[in-house]
Structure formats: C-alpha cells, structure tokens
Amino acid sequence: MVRRKKPAVLLPNLLIEDYAAEGKCIARHDGKVIFVEGVVPGDRADLRITKSKKDWAEAVALNIVEKSTERVDPFCDHFGVCGGCQWQMLPYEKQLQYKQQQVEQTLKRIGKVNIPAIQPIAGASHTTEYRNKIEYTFGNKRYLLFAELGNEAISGLSNVAGFHARGFFDKVVDINTCYLQASPSNEIRNFIKTMALQKGWTFYDSRAHQGYLRNVQLRLCRSGELMVNVIVGEDKPAQTKALLNALLDRFAGITTLLYTVNTKWNDSIQDLQPIVFSGKGYVEELLYGSSPDEVYRFKIGPLSFFQTNTAQAECLYRLTAQAAALTGQETLYDLYCGTGSIGIFLSRKAGRIVGVEQVAAAIEDAKENARINQIANASFFAGDVIDICTDSFFEKQGRPDVIVTDPPRAGMHEALIDSLLTIAAPTLVYVSCNPATQARDLQRLDSLYQITLVQSVDMFPHTHHIENIVRLTRR
Numbered sequence: 065m066v067r068r069k070k071p072a073v074l075l076p077n078l079l080i081e082d083y084a085a086e087g088k089c090i091a092r093h094d095g096k097v098i099f100v101e102g103v104v105p106g107d108r109a110d111l112r113i114t115k116s117k118k119d120w121a122e123a124v125a126l127n128i129v130e131k132s133t134e135r136v137d138p139f140c141d142h143f144g145v146c147g148g149c150q151w152q153m154l155p156y157e158k159q160l161q162y163k164q165q166q167v168e169q170t171l172k173r174i175g176k177v178n179i180p181a182i183q184p185i186a187g188a189s190h191t192t193e194y195r196n197k198i199e200y201t202f203g204n205k206r207y208l209l210f211a212e213l214g215n216e217a218i219s220g221l222s223n224v225a226g227f228h229a230r231g232f233f234d235k236v237v238d239i240n241t242c243y244l245q246a247s248p249s250n251e252i253r254n255f256i257k258t259m260a261l262q263k264g265w266t267f268y269d270s271r272a273h274q275g276y277l278r279n280v281q282l283r284l285c286r287s288g289e290l291m292v293n294v295i296v297g298e299d300k301p302a303q304t305k306a307l308l309n310a311l312l313d314r315f316a317g318i319t320t321l322l323y324t325v326n327t328k329w330n331d332s333i334q335d336l337q338p339i340v341f342s343g344k345g346y347v348e349e350l351l352y353g354s355s356p357d358e359v360y361r362f363k364i365g366p367l368s369f370f371q372t373n374t375a376q377a378e379c380l381y382r383l384t385a386q387a388a389a390l391t392g393q394e395t396l397y398d399l400y401c402g403t404g405s406i407g408i409f410l411s412r413k414a415g416r417i418v419g420v421e422q423v424a425a426a427i428e429d430a431k432e433n434a435r436i437n438q439i440a441n442a443s444f445f446a447g448d449v450i451d452i453c454t455d456s457f458f459e460k461q462g463r464p465d466v467i468v469t470d471p472p473r474a475g476m477h478e479a480l481i482d483s484l485l486t487i488a489a490p491t492l493v494y495v496s497c498n499p500a501t502q503a504r505d506l507q508r509l510d511s512l513y514q515i516t517l518v519q520s521v522d523m524f525p526h527t528h529h530i531e532n533i534v535r536l537t538r539r
Contacts, residue, residue, distance in 0.1 A: 073113040080107040083162040087150045087528035106132025146237040147230030149526035160187045163530045167499045167520050175503035183519040191525035193246040194373050200253045202277040203236035204267040223267040225257040234270040268297045289347035291320040293366045299325045308341045338366040376523045381409040387493045387535040390414050394465035404430030417442035464489040475501030481508045492536040
C-alpha cells in the first residue's frame with residue numbers, strides 16, 4: 065500500500081505576534097500556537113506548516129506579505145542562506161531585547177524558580193568581525209539559491225569555499241565576504257580556493273568521502289598572532305607543501321601555519337595531530353582584567369578550546385568575578401574549567417583556585433597557562449568532578465567557598481548536581497550557553513540555593529545564542 069503524501073497546509077497573511085526562543089517567533093491560527101523561523105514580530109507572512117501537533121505547530125515563511133517596522137536590511141549578501149547569522153534583519157538593540165526576554169521567560173517557564181530583577185544584558189561593542197576563530201569548508205557541491213533551481217544552465221557541481229548550507233551536510237554555500245572575522249580571513253580562504261582551481265586540485269566530496277581540499281581553520285588573536293590550519297582529505301605531500309609555501313609568501317601575517325590530514329568520514333580533528341609547517345605551533349591570546357596592568361596570556365593550540373569572542377569573553381569573566389563577590393581569601397572551585405581561562409582570570413581575586421575538567425589535554429593546557437601567567441595559587445585536576453571531589457580531596461585542597469560551573473550546552477549531569485548539593489558551597493555561580501538546560505538544573509538546585517543574580521552576556525551578535533550568568537546563594 066502506497067501512502068499518499070498529505071497536501072501542504074498553507075496559512076496566508078498571518079501576523080507574527082512575538083518572539084519565542086531559539087530564533088523562532090510566534091503566530092496564531094485557530095487557537096494553535098505556530099513557531100516560525102526567519103521572521104520578526106510585526107511581519108505579516110504566508111506560512112507553510114512543516115509539523116503539526118494538537119496545540120502547536122511549526123512553519124516556514126514562504127513570503128513576507130508586509131514587513132515589520134522593526135526590520136532592517138541585512139548587510140551580508142549571504143544572509144538567510146548560510147545560516148551563520150540568523151538575525152541581521154533585526155536592529156542590534158532589538159536582538160538584545162529579545163535575548164533578555166528569552167532568558168527571563170525560560171528561567172520562569174522551565175526552571176519554575178523565583179528570580180530577582182534581571183540585570184541589563186551586556187551587549188557587544190563590535191557586532192561584526194568579532195570571532196577570533198572561524199572554519200571554512202571546501203566542497204564540490206555548491207548550494208543553489210532558490211532563484212537558481214530549475215535553471216539547467218546553472219550547475220551545483222562546482223568547487224566552492226564557504227560554509228555548510230543549513231540542513232545539508234554535503235552542500236556548501238560559496239562565500240564571497242564573511243563579516244564574522246577580520247582581515248585577512250576572507251583573503252586567505254579565497255586565495256586557497258583560487259590556487260586549488262588553477263592547479264586542478266580536487267575539493268572534498270562529503271558523500272563519496274574523497275577529495276583533497278577539505279577545511280581551513282583560522283585563529284586571529286588581538287595579540288596580532290594568526291594561526292592557519294589547512295585540513296586536507298588526502299595525504300599529498302607535494303601539493304600540501306606547494307600550498308603552504310604559497311600561503312607564507314602571500315600572507316606575511318601568518319605566525320603559525322599547520323596542516324592536518326583527515327581521511328575520516330567526519331570533520332572533527334580532535335583525535336588527529338596537526339603538523340606544524342611554520343611557526344611555533346600555537347598562538348597567544350590576551351585578556352584584560354579590571355585594571356590596565358591586569359593582563360592574562362593564554363596559549364592556544366590548533367585543538368584548544370577558547371571563547372570565540374575575545375572581547376565578550378573579557379566581559380563574561382569580569383561579570384562572573386563580580387557575581388562571585390571575591391574578597392581575595394576564598395577557595396574557588398572552577399568546574400568544567402577547560403583550559404583554565406575563568407579560574408586564571410579570577411585568580412588574583414581569590415585565595416586559591418582549584419580547576420576540574422574531564423579532558424586531560426585541556427588540563428595540561430590549563431597548567432601551562434597558569435605557568436605563563438605566573439599564577440601560583442591555582443591547581444588543575446583531570447577527571448570527573450564526582451570522583452575527584454571527595455572528603456580526602458577537600459582535606460588537601462580546601463572546601464570551596466565559591467564554585468563556578470560552566471558546563472556544555474547539555475548542562476550538568478544529575479549526579480553532579482547531587483554532588484553540588486552535598487558539597488553545599490556558600491556561593492555557586494552558574495555560567496551557561498543554554499538557558500533551557502540551565503533552568504532545568506536551577507530547579508534541581510532550588511532545594512538548597514536561592515537565585516540572587518541573573519546577568520546575560522551577548523557573545524554572538526546577529527545570532528540567537530546567549531550566555532547567561534546566575535549566582536546562587538545557599539539558603
């Protein structure tokens with residue numbers, strides 16, 4: 065029996081009423097809430113339903129019938145296609161307003177906890193060229209624009225450089241100019257692409273898992289150092305040497321040049337070893353504290369994690385320090401400490417820093433960063449917090465007066481939350497990149513802690529992502 069595909073449900077000329085969360089707005093039809101992407105409050109749009117449940121539905125906008133007065137013209141030619149920036153059609157002050165609204169509603173709706181008046185969101189001073197790290201993809205299938213579909217004279221089988229098209233693992237949006245990272249980011253990407261085309265080198269095919277040119281990662285630091293890691297899908301030493309030498313000849317600002325051979329079926333290189341072709345193999349980034357003489361240096365390798373927006377990382381860490389209310393005497397535990405950036409940034413304000421992180425390589429980076437900054441009051445330990453934070457460990461390292469936890473988007477494991485409730489530090493500062501999982505965890509912590517501060521920080525302008533700081537004080 066062949067199932068007949070249900071005809072698409074079309075809803076014409078619906079008013080987009082408000083912002084919801086995660087980049088989606090709300091419309092209503094026949095008592096049902098409809099979540100829509102790519103629109104802004106005040107728009108009137110023709111919608112096509114993509115998912116329908118009893119009380120809610122999801123839809124895409126086929127056409128904007130009437131534009132909201134809140135709309136502005138996007139500054140990027142690729143807006144709406146590559147998916148890197150979802151909100152260029154909104155003025156930045158409106159983006160901040162909706163992000164703060166999302167945090168407040170999420171904490172109340174999911175967390176169901178009492179919160180104080182939320183502090184004004186900390187916006188970014190630079191809303192373009194703010195990323196210190198970016199990765200471009202090379203592919204042999206170009207994502208065709210809607211206007212190009214059906215035109216037999218236009219082929220999607222072409223070698224391109226840019227970003228994966230949203231929702232497509234095998235198609236790449238050919239980028240002319242990206243505004244997320246400062247020069248020479250675009251110049252380097254386009255130079256590699258042009259040279260490869262001239263030489264007849266193959267671009268990676270994500271379906272066939274073959275092809276030479278695959279990715280390039282660029283990390284541009286405010287220290288002036290620039291690291292470039294060229295990732296190839298085939299080990300061809302002569303080609304790679306020619307490409308890397310050409311990059312050094314053309315771009316004198318490259319301080320570290322590496323290449324990585326990735327023949328796997330996925331793009332992750334965390335389990336691979338980048339090879340240094342030129343330079344010291346890493347870059348150093350600078351973070352400034354609350355005074356001009358408070359400068360922290362961080363060694364960043366090709367596999368290291370570091371906050372992608374340097375200026376807003378400073379803002380986030382300063383506000384975290386304020387939330388911790390340190391006097392210089394406290395023992396502060398930095399959980400999910402990564403390469404130690406938060407703990408090191410707070411080290412001059414605390415009596416002692418104890419960092420804990422599961423990834424052993426990150427802990428080695430943290431120890432090195434502490435050495436570089438001549439920090440003697442910080443110790444870093446690799447392992448699970450639940451296993452490490454025992455009574456004997458506290459006897460040696462001291463019980464925490466303040467705990468800072470900065471988990472990944474999935475939030476904290478229930479066992480860790482139980483452990484935090486047992487440890488019962490007087491102050492807990494929860495830094496999160498996902499207010500929804502943060503709200504869930506806050507509800508679990510509510511039996512012992514009350515929320516005394518909520519402070520959001522915008523790390524990624526023109527996207528719906530938001531960083532949020534919550535201070536919890538033991539009841």
